[in-house]
Amino acid sequence: MKSFNFNEIKEYISKTSKETSIYVGCDSRQTGDLTVFVSVIVVHIDSCKGGKIFYEVRKEKRIKSLKERLLKEVDFAVMTALNIIDVVDDRNLEVHLDINPDNRYKSHIIVKEAISYVLAQGLKPKLKPESFAAYSVADYLTKR
Template sequence: MKSITYGEISFNKVCEKIKEYTEKDSEFEYVISVGTDSQSVDGYTKVVSVIALVRKSKGGIFFYDIKKVKNMKSLKQKILKETQYSIELASKVMDYILENDINASLEVHVDIGHQGETKYLIKEIAGWVMALGFKCCLKPDSYTSSGIADKITKKGSKVC
């Protein structure tokens, strides 16, 4: 994974940073969100998964991973793959949270909403995420996928 603050960082180090961050100011409420976005570029699809940790009313940090996969042309295929990556990453984060008694809620952010081309996928995608025990956030509340990850997927992004 990568971080603007810490550079290249292993998933285990990401988890350690989450623990340090949440223990620093334990009176605050923390939300960990996981989201993925993708963008087709130059014959492949750039997939960015993000773990964001927000200290409510006091900022946050995020970590991201970039994958290049075979070009996905179908919008439904992209959304399903993004959700799959987010669920897999959220599951690993949840295991760490539970093992280390970290006081933070965990959300999966998906890049779909009630407006636009993806609204027909809401029942299917949100149902999948919630059936696995995660809180599912849609646009406009899915800032990790539709905000952070989206910006990193864009060609020319300074974060890479």
Template sequence: MKSITYGELSFDGVCEIIKEYTSKDLEVDYVISVGTDSQNMDNYTKMVSVIALVRKGKGGIFFYDIKKLKRIRNIRQKIFRETQDSIELATKVMEFLNNNSIHASLEVHVDIGNNGETKHLIKEIAGWVVGSGFRCCLKPEAYTSTGIADKISKRGSRVC
């Protein structure tokens, strides 16, 4: 994974930073959200997964991972792949939080909402996320997928 602040990191390195960050102020609430967005480029799909850690009212940090996949042309398949990657990453984060007694709410942010061509996927995708044990956030609340991951996934992003 990568971070603007910390550079290139392993997943274990990300977890250590989460542990350190959440131990600095035990009086505030922490929200960890995981989201993925993708963009089709010339001959591939750029898939960006993000872990965002917010110290409510006091800012936050994020980490991201970029994958190049065989071009995914179907919107349903793209949304399912984004959701799958987010659930897998959130599951790893949840395991780390539980094993280290870190108290933070954990959400999965999906790039779908009540408007647009993905609205018919809401019940299916939200049910999958909730059934996997996570709170599901949709547009416009899904800032990790629709904001951070979306910006990094765009052509010309300076974060890459």
């Protein structure tokens, strides 16, 4: 298991310009009798240059319910964002959700709940196809 070092992350963010964007997301996968969650913080320098990725891995007993697993992803992303919110200041902060609003996809079942929860925390949600921190970065790390 790998955990965030929020002090290190906050220090890194505080040294970036106000033009920097921060994207937070989470994805999961089922493996054997476990569900593996990977939460990420992507710091995009000046919103146009390179960036840095911080990540955390959590393993839990296999979650059989898709809805429960997706809601946990949303919760982990929100909690991660709230842990760094005090150093974000005027920087762009988005919570990226691995949820497809198109009803042809299974993840659409929690669109309303997920968006409402993120907004209720004062955060900005992004869904697929705009949520690359979750569906690309975190997804990649779940497979490692």
